[in-house]
Amino acid sequence: MRFIDEVIITIISGNGGSGNSSFRREKFYPLGGPDGGDGGDGGSVYFRANNGINTLVDYRSKKVFKADHGGDGRNKQMHGSYAEDLILDVPVGTIIRNLETGEIIADLTEHDQKVLLAEGGRGGIGNIHYKSSTNQAPKNFTPGKPGIEMEIELELKLIADIALIGLPNAGKSTMISAISAARPKIADYAFTTLEPNLGVVKMGENNSFVVADIPGLIEDASEGKGLGIKFLKHLERTKAFVHLVDVSWCLDEFEAFEQYVVIREELRKYNEDLLTKKELVCLTKIDAMTDEEIEKYVNFFETQIDRKVLPVSTVSGKNVGLLKSLMLKTFEDYEA
Structure with missing residues (x-):
């Protein structure tokens, strides 16, 4: 396997799902009311050091890594699904830099060391949260927050005694x-x-x-x-x-x-x-x-x-x- 020790990739965390605006429509509840659920959080992007890997070759051909988006809220106060986090394994000894600023974000020197690089977007809230004594039928809801896109450089420095x-x-x-x-x-x-x-x-x-x-x-x-x-x-x-x-x-x-x-x-x-x-x-x-x-x-x-x-x-x-x-x-x- 070829030794790859410098790569540039883009990571994107997931968007939060939107809150839902809906109203209860059931036979025995004639007055109804808002019942829009919240959106789920988007997936975050983590990096984890793994001493079973000794090269960055897996990042040579694929250049963009995306976490999943959170699910949208639904009626009946049902919450949107939370997206799974994306965990990217790299060799022990990997340095992660923000490509734009050159800042070192993390230096992974120990097995299983884990760092959050891009947090997923928070889910929006449904219209049920806007109900009040003066607003019995709110239509308000909020969209999910967008994820974070970041271009980073991975640099591997061998850890040898x-x-x-x-x-x-x-x-x-x-x-x-x-x-x-x-x-x-x-x-x-x-x-x-x-x-x-x-x-x-x-x-x-x-x-x-x-x-x-x-x-x-x-x-x-x-x-x-x-x-x-x-x-x-x-x-x-x-x-x-x-x-x-x-x-x-x-x-x-x-x-x-x-x-x-x-x-x-x-x-x-x-x-x-x-x-x-x-x-x-x-x-x-x-x-x-x-x-x-x-x-x-x-x-x-x-x-x-x-x-x-x-x-x-x-x-x-x-x-x-x-x-x-x-x-x-x-x-x-x-x-x-």
């Missing part, structure tokens, strides 16, 4: 397939991954966390180059990063470190707050390197960023288990 970041071909897709059950497309060319992948990393019976593979980050991504900022927004919800740097093709450690700098600069330009998140740095694709070469690269990185750097290989499995343990500790430290 840890994000895998790095330049294209850094090994993000291979890594997420190595540490979780996710099976993304993997190939030896840039932009293999065009949509985010989510995987659940399980550590024993009771510990697990969600990892997202964030694609399309290159130099000037924050300014729209390549896949642009399409996926940078997903980083804002994550608790930490695993920054993968491919050292297999680099002439020296300076060239390798430049990859790291490029991504960090794009994070800064998009949102400086991203730089405050916990980050694990991994040197990937080390299979063809000697131990001495690996140590040289690791030492250089650790000197530059003043923290530990982990060399990993998904081919041989070197340090993959250790990386999972460090990710779990990072996740647990954040939750504590």
